[in-house]
Amino acid sequence: MSSTASRALVIGLDCAAPQLVFDQWLDQLPTIRGLTERGAWGVLRSCDPPITVPAWSSMTSSRSPGSLGFYGFRNRRDHSYDKLTFADSRSVRVPRVWDLLSTRGRPVIVLGVPQTYPVSRVNGVMVSCFLTPDTETSQYTYPAGLKGEIEALVGRYLVDVRNFRTDDKDRLLAEIEEMTEKRFRVAEHLLETRPWDLFFMVEMGTDRIHHGFWRFTDPEHRLYEPGNRFEHAMLDYYKRLDAKIASLLRHADEDTAVLVVSDHGAKRIDGGICVNEWLRQEGYLVLKEEPAEPARLTPDMIDWPKTTAWGEGGYYCRLFLNVAGREPEGLVAAEDYERVRTELKEKLEALGDDQGRPIGTLAHRPGSCTRCATGSPRTSWSTSATSTGGASARSAPAPSTSSRTTPAPTTRTTRTRACTSWPAAAPRPGAGPSVRSWTSRPRSSRSWVSRCRRRWRGAPSSEPRADGGDVARWEEAGEP
Numbered sequence: 081m082s083s084t085a086s087r088a089l090v091i092g093l094d095c096a097a098p099q100l101v102f103d104q105w106l107d108q109l110p111t112i113r114g115l116t117e118r119g120a121w122g123v124l125r126s127c128d129p130p131i132t133v134p135a136w137s138s139m140t141s142s143r144s145p146g147s148l149g150f151y152g153f154r155n156r157r158d159h160s161y162d163k164l165t166f167a168d169s170r171s172v173r174v175p176r177v178w179d180l181l182s183t184r185g186r187p188v189i190v191l192g193v194p195q196t197y198p199v200s201r202v203n204g205v206m207v208s209c210f211l212t213p214d215t216e217t218s219q220y221t222y223p224a225g226l227k228g229e230i231e232a233l234v235g236r237y238l239v240d241v242r243n244f245r246t247d248d249k250d251r252l253l254a255e256i257e258e259m260t261e262k263r264f265r266v267a268e269h270l271l272e273t274r275p276w277d278l279f280f281m282v283e284m285g286t287d288r289i290h291h292g293f294w295r296f297t298d299p300e301h302r303l304y305e306p307g308n309r310f311e312h313a314m315l316d317y318y319k320r321l322d323a324k325i326a327s328l329l330r331h332a333d334e335d336t337a338v339l340v341v342s343d344h345g346a347k348r349i350d351g352g353i354c355v356n357e358w359l360r361q362e363g364y365l366v367l368k369e370e371p372a373e374p375a376r377l378t379p380d381m382i383d384w385p386k387t388t389a390w391g392e393g394g395y396y397c398r399l400f401l402n403v404a405g406r407e408p409e410g411l412v413a414a415e416d417y418e419r420v421r422t423e424l425k426e427k428l429e430a431l432g433d434d435q436g437r438p439i440g441t442l443a444h445r446p447g448s449c450t451r452c453a454t455g456s457p458r459t460s461w462s463t464s465a466t467s468t469g470g471a472s473a474r475s476a477p478a479p480s481t482s483s484r485t486t487p488a489p490t491t492r493t494t495r496t497r498a499c500t501s502w503p504a505a506a507p508r509p510g511a512g513p514s515v516r517s518w519t520s521r522p523r524s525s526r527s528w529v530s531r532c533r534r535r536w537r538g539a540p541s542s543e544p545r546a547d548g549g550d551v552a553r554w555e556e557a558g559e560p
Protein backbone atom coordinates (compact mmCIF):
# COMPACT_ATOMS: atom_id res chain seq x y z
CA MET A 81 0.00 0.00 0.00
CA SER A 82 1.28 3.42 -0.77
CA SER A 83 1.30 5.93 2.03
CA THR A 84 -1.38 8.01 0.38
CA ALA A 85 -4.36 6.35 -1.22
CA SER A 86 -5.75 8.17 -4.21
CA ARG A 87 -9.17 6.59 -4.28
CA ALA A 88 -11.62 4.84 -2.02
CA LEU A 89 -13.81 1.76 -2.29
CA VAL A 90 -16.55 1.83 0.34
CA ILE A 91 -18.84 -1.13 0.98
CA GLY A 92 -21.72 -0.33 3.28
CA LEU A 93 -23.54 -3.19 4.97
CA ASP A 94 -26.73 -1.76 6.37
CA CYS A 95 -27.32 -2.95 9.92
CA ALA A 96 -24.26 -5.24 10.06
CA ALA A 97 -24.21 -6.49 13.61
CA PRO A 98 -20.79 -6.35 15.28
CA GLN A 99 -21.66 -9.07 17.78
CA LEU A 100 -22.21 -11.41 14.85
CA VAL A 101 -19.57 -10.25 12.40
CA PHE A 102 -16.77 -9.79 14.90
CA ASP A 103 -17.65 -11.76 17.98
CA GLN A 104 -19.26 -14.88 16.54
CA TRP A 105 -18.59 -15.32 12.86
CA LEU A 106 -15.32 -13.65 11.98
CA ASP A 107 -13.48 -16.92 11.46
CA GLN A 108 -16.11 -17.95 8.94
CA LEU A 109 -15.85 -14.71 6.98
CA PRO A 110 -12.34 -14.85 5.51
CA THR A 111 -12.55 -11.65 3.48
CA ILE A 112 -13.71 -9.56 6.36
CA ARG A 113 -11.29 -11.24 8.70
CA GLY A 114 -8.49 -10.47 6.26
CA LEU A 115 -9.43 -6.81 6.25
CA THR A 116 -9.36 -6.70 10.03
CA GLU A 117 -5.92 -8.31 10.00
CA ARG A 118 -4.44 -6.04 7.36
CA GLY A 119 -6.15 -2.83 8.35
CA ALA A 120 -7.72 -1.02 11.23
CA TRP A 121 -11.14 -1.79 12.59
CA GLY A 122 -13.21 -0.81 15.53
CA VAL A 123 -16.42 0.52 16.92
CA LEU A 124 -18.12 3.40 15.20
CA ARG A 125 -20.68 5.36 17.09
CA SER A 126 -23.78 5.89 15.02
CA CYS A 127 -25.72 9.11 15.02
CA ASP A 128 -28.74 9.89 17.18
CA PRO A 129 -31.10 8.36 16.30
CA PRO A 130 -29.12 5.37 15.06
CA ILE A 131 -31.31 4.55 12.12
CA THR A 132 -30.83 4.22 8.36
CA VAL A 133 -32.31 7.61 7.58
CA PRO A 134 -30.48 9.75 8.68
CA ALA A 135 -27.38 7.67 9.49
CA TRP A 136 -26.02 7.18 5.97
CA SER A 137 -26.46 10.85 5.14
CA SER A 138 -24.78 11.73 8.42
CA MET A 139 -21.84 9.55 7.45
CA THR A 140 -21.56 10.91 3.92
CA SER A 141 -22.05 14.58 4.78
CA SER A 142 -20.41 14.83 8.22
CA ARG A 143 -23.61 16.42 9.51
CA SER A 144 -25.65 15.42 12.50
CA PRO A 145 -29.34 14.58 12.01
CA GLY A 146 -30.11 17.83 13.77
CA SER A 147 -28.27 19.86 11.22
CA LEU A 148 -29.56 17.74 8.35
CA GLY A 149 -33.09 18.40 9.60
CA PHE A 150 -34.50 14.88 9.51
CA TYR A 151 -34.57 12.20 12.17
CA GLY A 152 -36.18 9.29 10.41
CA PHE A 153 -37.71 8.74 7.06
CA ARG A 154 -41.06 10.15 8.00
CA ASN A 155 -41.01 13.73 9.13
CA ARG A 156 -43.58 16.37 9.87
CA ARG A 157 -44.15 18.67 6.96
CA ASP A 158 -45.27 21.54 9.13
CA HIS A 159 -46.98 22.10 12.46
CA SER A 160 -50.20 20.46 11.42
CA TYR A 161 -51.08 17.09 12.91
CA ASP A 162 -51.40 14.98 9.83
CA LYS A 163 -48.99 16.10 7.14
CA LEU A 164 -45.87 14.03 6.71
CA THR A 165 -43.06 14.15 4.24
CA PHE A 166 -40.71 11.47 3.31
CA ALA A 167 -37.01 12.21 3.72
CA ASP A 168 -35.66 11.17 0.35
CA SER A 169 -32.68 12.75 -1.40
CA ARG A 170 -34.51 16.05 -1.76
CA SER A 171 -34.37 16.48 1.99
CA VAL A 172 -30.58 16.37 1.96
CA ARG A 173 -29.63 19.96 1.41
CA VAL A 174 -25.91 19.68 1.99
CA PRO A 175 -23.27 18.10 -0.25
CA ARG A 176 -22.35 14.51 0.35
CA VAL A 177 -18.94 13.13 -0.39
CA TRP A 178 -19.75 12.26 -4.00
CA ASP A 179 -21.03 15.79 -4.60
CA LEU A 180 -17.79 17.25 -3.30
CA LEU A 181 -15.70 14.95 -5.44
CA SER A 182 -17.87 15.59 -8.49
CA THR A 183 -17.30 19.33 -8.22
CA ARG A 184 -13.59 18.59 -8.31
CA GLY A 185 -13.89 16.47 -11.41
CA ARG A 186 -13.21 13.21 -9.62
CA PRO A 187 -15.22 10.26 -11.01
CA VAL A 188 -17.63 8.49 -8.67
CA ILE A 189 -19.82 5.39 -8.59
CA VAL A 190 -22.71 5.55 -6.11
CA LEU A 191 -24.81 2.41 -5.72
CA GLY A 192 -27.73 1.88 -3.37
CA VAL A 193 -26.83 4.46 -0.77
CA PRO A 194 -29.95 5.44 1.22
CA GLN A 195 -31.42 8.84 0.40
CA THR A 196 -30.14 8.91 -3.16
CA TYR A 197 -33.62 8.73 -4.68
CA PRO A 198 -34.42 10.77 -6.69
CA VAL A 199 -30.99 10.50 -8.22
CA SER A 200 -28.85 13.57 -8.67
CA ARG A 201 -26.25 14.52 -11.22
CA VAL A 202 -22.77 13.34 -10.33
CA ASN A 203 -19.50 13.08 -12.17
CA GLY A 204 -20.03 9.42 -12.84
CA VAL A 205 -22.95 7.15 -12.16
CA MET A 206 -25.56 6.78 -9.45
CA VAL A 207 -28.03 3.95 -8.86
CA SER A 208 -30.57 4.92 -6.23
CA CYS A 209 -31.60 3.19 -3.07
CA PHE A 210 -34.36 1.33 -1.26
CA LEU A 211 -36.43 4.53 -1.20
CA THR A 212 -37.05 4.16 -4.94
CA PRO A 213 -40.82 3.62 -5.25
CA ASP A 214 -40.73 1.24 -8.19
CA THR A 215 -37.85 0.27 -10.44
CA GLU A 216 -40.19 -0.26 -13.39
CA THR A 217 -41.64 3.22 -13.46
CA SER A 218 -39.11 5.25 -11.48
CA GLN A 219 -35.96 6.72 -12.90
CA TYR A 220 -33.46 5.23 -10.51
CA THR A 221 -30.22 5.81 -12.34
CA TYR A 222 -28.03 8.68 -13.36
CA PRO A 223 -27.50 8.92 -16.20
CA ALA A 224 -30.90 7.69 -17.29
CA GLY A 225 -29.45 5.29 -19.85
CA LEU A 226 -27.79 3.25 -17.13
CA LYS A 227 -31.17 1.81 -16.16
CA GLY A 228 -31.41 -0.13 -19.42
CA GLU A 229 -27.83 -1.26 -19.07
CA ILE A 230 -28.54 -2.65 -15.61
CA GLU A 231 -31.68 -4.40 -16.72
CA ALA A 232 -29.85 -5.96 -19.64
CA LEU A 233 -27.35 -7.26 -17.13
CA VAL A 234 -29.56 -8.59 -14.33
CA GLY A 235 -33.15 -8.35 -15.52
CA ARG A 236 -35.46 -6.82 -12.94
CA TYR A 237 -33.25 -4.89 -10.54
CA LEU A 238 -34.27 -4.90 -6.87
CA VAL A 239 -33.68 -1.87 -4.67
CA ASP A 240 -35.35 -3.63 -1.75
CA VAL A 241 -37.38 -6.68 -0.91
CA ARG A 242 -41.14 -6.62 -0.60
CA ASN A 243 -42.58 -6.57 2.92
CA PHE A 244 -39.63 -7.73 4.94
CA ARG A 245 -41.93 -8.30 7.94
CA THR A 246 -43.74 -11.11 6.17
CA ASP A 247 -44.23 -14.54 7.69
CA ASP A 248 -43.39 -16.07 4.34
CA LYS A 249 -39.76 -16.60 5.20
CA ASP A 250 -38.95 -18.69 2.16
CA ARG A 251 -40.09 -15.94 -0.17
CA LEU A 252 -38.25 -13.32 1.88
CA LEU A 253 -34.99 -15.24 1.95
CA ALA A 254 -35.10 -15.89 -1.79
CA GLU A 255 -35.77 -12.24 -2.49
CA ILE A 256 -32.95 -11.04 -0.23
CA GLU A 257 -30.57 -13.40 -1.99
CA GLU A 258 -31.76 -12.25 -5.41
CA MET A 259 -31.45 -8.59 -4.46
CA THR A 260 -27.94 -8.97 -3.09
CA GLU A 261 -26.79 -11.12 -5.98
CA LYS A 262 -27.99 -8.54 -8.49
CA ARG A 263 -26.57 -5.59 -6.58
CA PHE A 264 -23.12 -7.11 -6.49
CA ARG A 265 -23.30 -8.01 -10.16
CA VAL A 266 -24.12 -4.40 -10.91
CA ALA A 267 -21.30 -3.31 -8.60
CA GLU A 268 -18.81 -5.50 -10.45
CA HIS A 269 -20.09 -4.25 -13.79
CA LEU A 270 -19.72 -0.62 -12.81
CA LEU A 271 -16.26 -1.17 -11.36
CA GLU A 272 -15.23 -2.82 -14.60
CA THR A 273 -16.74 -0.32 -16.99
CA ARG A 274 -16.59 3.08 -15.28
CA PRO A 275 -13.73 5.19 -14.00
CA TRP A 276 -13.88 5.88 -10.29
CA ASP A 277 -12.01 7.61 -7.53
CA LEU A 278 -14.86 6.87 -5.15
CA PHE A 279 -16.93 3.72 -5.27
CA PHE A 280 -19.61 3.79 -2.58
CA MET A 281 -22.25 1.07 -2.33
CA VAL A 282 -24.71 0.05 0.36
CA GLU A 283 -26.26 -3.41 0.59
CA MET A 284 -29.65 -3.51 2.33
CA GLY A 285 -29.86 -7.28 2.49
CA THR A 286 -28.05 -7.37 5.81
CA ASP A 287 -30.74 -5.19 7.33
CA ARG A 288 -33.57 -7.19 5.82
CA ILE A 289 -32.19 -10.55 6.88
CA HIS A 290 -31.81 -9.30 10.44
CA HIS A 291 -35.41 -8.11 10.44
CA GLY A 292 -36.67 -11.37 9.07
CA PHE A 293 -34.46 -14.03 10.60
CA TRP A 294 -32.96 -12.82 13.86
CA ARG A 295 -35.28 -14.89 15.96
CA PHE A 296 -34.26 -18.06 14.17
CA THR A 297 -30.61 -17.52 14.99
CA ASP A 298 -30.46 -15.93 18.43
CA PRO A 299 -30.90 -18.49 21.24
CA GLU A 300 -31.76 -15.64 23.57
CA HIS A 301 -34.76 -14.64 21.51
CA ARG A 302 -38.05 -15.62 23.09
CA LEU A 303 -39.26 -17.20 19.85
CA TYR A 304 -36.07 -19.11 19.10
CA GLU A 305 -36.46 -22.83 18.48
CA PRO A 306 -33.32 -24.97 18.45
CA GLY A 307 -32.78 -26.77 15.18
CA ASN A 308 -35.21 -24.65 13.20
CA ARG A 309 -34.64 -24.74 9.47
CA PHE A 310 -33.64 -21.08 9.28
CA GLU A 311 -31.13 -21.37 12.10
CA HIS A 312 -28.19 -20.75 9.77
CA ALA A 313 -29.90 -18.47 7.27
CA MET A 314 -28.16 -15.34 8.50
CA LEU A 315 -24.72 -16.93 8.73
CA ASP A 316 -25.08 -18.50 5.29
CA TYR A 317 -26.05 -15.13 3.90
CA TYR A 318 -23.04 -13.45 5.51
CA LYS A 319 -20.75 -16.13 4.06
CA ARG A 320 -22.04 -15.47 0.56
CA LEU A 321 -21.73 -11.75 1.17
CA ASP A 322 -18.15 -12.22 2.28
CA ALA A 323 -17.33 -13.97 -0.99
CA LYS A 324 -18.96 -11.16 -2.96
CA ILE A 325 -16.89 -8.60 -1.08
CA ALA A 326 -13.80 -10.57 -2.03
CA SER A 327 -14.73 -10.17 -5.68
CA LEU A 328 -15.10 -6.44 -5.32
CA LEU A 329 -11.74 -6.16 -3.59
CA ARG A 330 -10.07 -7.41 -6.75
CA HIS A 331 -10.71 -3.91 -8.06
CA ALA A 332 -8.79 -2.29 -5.22
CA ASP A 333 -5.16 -1.66 -5.99
CA GLU A 334 -2.35 -0.42 -3.83
CA ASP A 335 -3.63 3.12 -4.06
CA THR A 336 -7.17 2.29 -2.97
CA ALA A 337 -8.49 2.87 0.50
CA VAL A 338 -11.01 0.15 1.36
CA LEU A 339 -13.68 0.77 3.96
CA VAL A 340 -16.40 -1.60 5.06
CA VAL A 341 -18.88 0.28 7.17
CA SER A 342 -22.33 0.08 8.66
CA ASP A 343 -24.87 2.65 9.75
CA HIS A 344 -26.07 0.95 12.93
CA GLY A 345 -26.10 -2.42 14.60
CA ALA A 346 -28.87 -4.83 15.46
CA LYS A 347 -30.18 -6.78 18.41
CA ARG A 348 -33.18 -8.81 19.35
CA ILE A 349 -36.27 -7.02 20.59
CA ASP A 350 -38.18 -8.65 23.39
CA GLY A 351 -40.74 -5.93 23.68
CA GLY A 352 -41.39 -2.32 23.05
CA ILE A 353 -43.00 0.72 24.54
CA CYS A 354 -46.24 1.88 22.99
CA VAL A 355 -45.44 5.47 23.64
CA ASN A 356 -48.77 6.89 22.53
CA GLU A 357 -50.59 4.41 24.73
CA TRP A 358 -48.34 5.37 27.62
CA LEU A 359 -49.07 9.04 26.97
CA ARG A 360 -52.77 8.22 26.94
CA GLN A 361 -52.60 6.41 30.24
CA GLU A 362 -50.64 9.26 31.75
CA GLY A 363 -53.21 11.78 30.54
CA TYR A 364 -50.96 13.55 28.05
CA LEU A 365 -52.87 12.24 25.05
CA VAL A 366 -56.67 12.26 24.99
CA LEU A 367 -58.87 10.44 22.51
CA LYS A 368 -62.24 11.70 21.35
CA GLU A 369 -63.71 8.33 22.23
CA GLU A 370 -62.39 5.03 23.42
CA PRO A 371 -61.99 2.58 20.55
CA ALA A 372 -63.86 -0.68 20.87
CA GLU A 373 -60.74 -2.64 20.20
CA PRO A 374 -57.07 -1.97 19.59
CA ALA A 375 -56.71 0.19 16.53
CA ARG A 376 -54.10 2.11 14.71
CA LEU A 377 -53.92 5.61 16.10
CA THR A 378 -54.68 8.32 13.58
CA PRO A 379 -54.73 12.09 14.11
CA ASP A 380 -58.49 12.32 13.71
CA MET A 381 -58.96 10.07 16.78
CA ILE A 382 -57.21 12.54 19.06
CA ASP A 383 -58.95 15.23 21.07
CA TRP A 384 -56.31 17.81 20.26
CA PRO A 385 -57.47 20.68 22.49
CA LYS A 386 -57.01 18.33 25.46
CA THR A 387 -53.78 16.72 24.29
CA THR A 388 -50.37 17.72 25.58
CA ALA A 389 -48.04 15.47 23.62
CA TRP A 390 -47.93 12.69 21.10
CA GLY A 391 -45.28 10.39 19.76
CA GLU A 392 -43.81 9.34 16.46
CA GLY A 393 -41.27 6.75 15.57
CA GLY A 394 -40.54 3.13 14.86
CA TYR A 395 -37.46 1.76 16.56
CA TYR A 396 -37.08 5.04 18.32
CA CYS A 397 -39.60 7.63 19.32
CA ARG A 398 -39.88 11.33 19.04
CA LEU A 399 -42.33 13.21 21.17
CA PHE A 400 -43.98 16.42 20.12
CA LEU A 401 -45.62 18.95 22.35
CA ASN A 402 -48.95 20.40 21.30
CA VAL A 403 -48.01 24.03 21.78
CA ALA A 404 -50.58 26.83 22.01
CA GLY A 405 -50.20 29.24 19.14
CA ARG A 406 -48.09 26.86 17.14
CA GLU A 407 -50.03 23.66 16.55
CA PRO A 408 -53.56 24.23 15.22
CA GLU A 409 -55.22 23.27 18.50
CA GLY A 410 -52.25 23.67 20.79
CA LEU A 411 -52.62 23.24 24.53
CA VAL A 412 -49.23 23.79 26.15
CA ALA A 413 -48.59 27.43 27.00
CA ALA A 414 -45.15 28.77 26.18
CA GLU A 415 -44.37 29.29 29.86
CA ASP A 416 -45.16 25.63 30.59
CA TYR A 417 -43.14 24.25 27.71
CA GLU A 418 -39.90 23.52 29.53
CA ARG A 419 -41.63 22.15 32.60
CA VAL A 420 -43.71 19.72 30.56
CA ARG A 421 -40.72 18.67 28.53
CA THR A 422 -38.69 17.96 31.65
CA GLU A 423 -41.59 16.10 33.20
CA LEU A 424 -41.90 13.82 30.18
CA LYS A 425 -38.18 13.20 30.12
CA GLU A 426 -38.11 12.22 33.79
CA LYS A 427 -41.15 9.97 33.52
CA LEU A 428 -39.83 8.20 30.45
CA GLU A 429 -36.48 7.62 32.04
CA ALA A 430 -38.17 6.13 35.09
CA LEU A 431 -40.27 3.77 32.97
CA GLY A 432 -39.49 0.12 33.64
CA ASP A 433 -40.54 -3.04 31.88
CA ASP A 434 -43.73 -4.97 32.60
CA GLN A 435 -42.14 -6.28 35.79
CA GLY A 436 -41.04 -2.82 36.82
CA ARG A 437 -37.41 -3.59 36.18
CA PRO A 438 -35.31 -0.69 34.97
CA ILE A 439 -34.65 -0.67 31.26
CA GLY A 440 -32.15 2.15 31.02
CA THR A 441 -34.36 4.60 29.25
CA LEU A 442 -32.66 7.80 28.23
CA ALA A 443 -34.35 10.99 27.14
CA HIS A 444 -32.48 13.66 25.27
CA ARG A 445 -33.29 17.17 24.36
CA PRO A 446 -32.20 17.51 20.75
CA GLY A 447 -29.78 20.30 21.60
CA SER A 448 -28.01 18.03 24.04
CA CYS A 449 -27.10 15.45 21.45
CA THR A 450 -26.76 17.42 18.28
CA ARG A 451 -24.80 20.54 17.73
CA CYS A 452 -27.78 22.21 16.23
CA ALA A 453 -31.27 21.22 15.34
CA THR A 454 -32.95 22.46 12.23
CA GLY A 455 -35.66 21.66 9.79
CA SER A 456 -37.92 20.91 12.61
CA PRO A 457 -41.31 21.11 11.07
CA ARG A 458 -40.00 18.14 9.20
CA THR A 459 -40.03 16.14 12.35
CA SER A 460 -42.68 13.58 12.31
CA TRP A 461 -45.87 12.34 13.68
CA SER A 462 -46.87 8.84 14.34
CA THR A 463 -45.72 5.74 16.00
CA SER A 464 -44.41 4.45 19.21
CA ALA A 465 -44.33 0.77 19.72
CA THR A 466 -41.28 -1.14 18.77
CA SER A 467 -41.21 -4.75 17.96
CA THR A 468 -39.83 -6.95 15.29
CA GLY A 469 -43.27 -7.07 13.81
CA GLY A 470 -43.47 -3.44 12.94
CA ALA A 471 -44.21 -0.21 14.55
CA SER A 472 -47.58 1.30 14.48
CA ALA A 473 -49.16 3.49 17.04
CA ARG A 474 -52.12 1.80 18.54
CA SER A 475 -54.56 2.75 21.11
CA ALA A 476 -56.54 0.51 23.37
CA PRO A 477 -59.83 0.84 25.20
CA ALA A 478 -58.21 0.51 28.54
CA PRO A 479 -54.98 -0.48 30.11
CA SER A 480 -54.67 -4.19 29.92
CA THR A 481 -51.72 -6.40 30.27
CA SER A 482 -52.99 -8.64 27.55
CA SER A 483 -53.66 -5.92 25.09
CA ARG A 484 -51.13 -5.34 22.41
CA THR A 485 -51.59 -1.67 23.05
CA THR A 486 -50.38 -1.60 26.59
CA PRO A 487 -46.91 -0.37 27.18
CA ALA A 488 -45.38 -3.53 25.99
CA PRO A 489 -42.96 -5.56 27.98
CA THR A 490 -39.65 -4.07 27.37
CA THR A 491 -36.64 -6.11 27.90
CA ARG A 492 -33.51 -5.80 29.79
CA THR A 493 -31.85 -5.16 26.52
CA THR A 494 -34.32 -2.76 25.00
CA ARG A 495 -33.61 0.68 26.19
CA THR A 496 -35.55 3.74 25.47
CA ARG A 497 -33.68 6.71 24.32
CA ALA A 498 -35.66 9.85 24.21
CA CYS A 499 -34.32 12.95 22.69
CA THR A 500 -35.59 16.37 23.26
CA SER A 501 -33.73 19.30 21.98
CA TRP A 502 -34.79 22.31 20.37
CA PRO A 503 -34.11 25.74 21.35
CA ALA A 504 -33.54 25.83 25.05
CA ALA A 505 -35.97 28.66 25.48
CA ALA A 506 -39.69 28.17 25.34
CA PRO A 507 -40.93 28.21 21.79
CA ARG A 508 -42.47 31.20 20.24
CA PRO A 509 -45.72 30.63 18.46
CA GLY A 510 -44.83 29.52 14.99
CA ALA A 511 -41.38 28.38 16.00
CA GLY A 512 -40.01 24.87 15.73
CA PRO A 513 -41.27 21.82 17.51
CA SER A 514 -40.57 20.62 20.86
CA VAL A 515 -39.95 17.35 22.48
CA ARG A 516 -38.78 14.31 20.69
CA SER A 517 -37.73 10.98 21.94
CA TRP A 518 -36.59 7.75 20.56
CA THR A 519 -36.12 4.27 21.70
CA SER A 520 -32.73 3.02 20.90
CA ARG A 521 -31.36 0.63 18.42
CA PRO A 522 -27.94 -0.53 19.38
CA ARG A 523 -25.78 2.35 18.48
CA SER A 524 -22.50 0.86 17.92
CA SER A 525 -21.60 -0.55 14.70
CA ARG A 526 -18.08 -1.44 13.97
CA SER A 527 -16.29 -0.78 10.84
CA TRP A 528 -12.98 -1.92 9.79
CA VAL A 529 -10.80 0.13 7.65
CA SER A 530 -8.03 -0.83 5.37
CA ARG A 531 -5.93 1.88 3.87
CA CYS A 532 -8.11 4.75 4.74
CA ARG A 533 -7.27 8.20 3.78
CA ARG A 534 -9.43 11.24 3.48
CA ARG A 535 -8.65 13.29 0.47
CA TRP A 536 -11.79 15.24 0.14
CA ARG A 537 -12.51 18.44 1.87
CA GLY A 538 -15.72 20.31 2.02
CA ALA A 539 -16.84 22.85 -0.48
CA PRO A 540 -20.45 23.80 -0.57
CA SER A 541 -21.86 22.75 -3.85
CA SER A 542 -25.37 21.52 -3.45
CA GLU A 543 -28.17 23.27 -5.15
CA PRO A 544 -31.35 24.07 -3.33
CA ARG A 545 -33.70 21.19 -3.76
CA ALA A 546 -37.40 20.84 -3.82
CA ASP A 547 -39.29 19.82 -0.77
CA GLY A 548 -39.40 16.21 0.36
CA GLY A 549 -41.63 13.60 -1.18
CA ASP A 550 -45.11 12.58 -0.37
CA VAL A 551 -45.30 10.17 2.49
CA ALA A 552 -48.49 8.51 1.36
CA ARG A 553 -46.86 6.08 -0.98
CA TRP A 554 -44.60 4.91 1.82
CA GLU A 555 -47.26 4.13 4.34
CA GLU A 556 -46.69 0.43 4.18
CA ALA A 557 -42.96 0.60 3.90
CA GLY A 558 -42.15 0.59 7.59
CA GLU A 559 -39.15 2.12 9.18
CA PRO A 560 -36.05 0.52 7.77
Ligand SMILES: [Zn+2]
Pocket residue numbers: 094095131132133287343344560
Ligand atom coordinates in the same frame (compact mmCIF):
# COMPACT_ATOMS: atom_id res chain seq x y z
ZN1 LIG B 1 -29.80 0.89 8.38
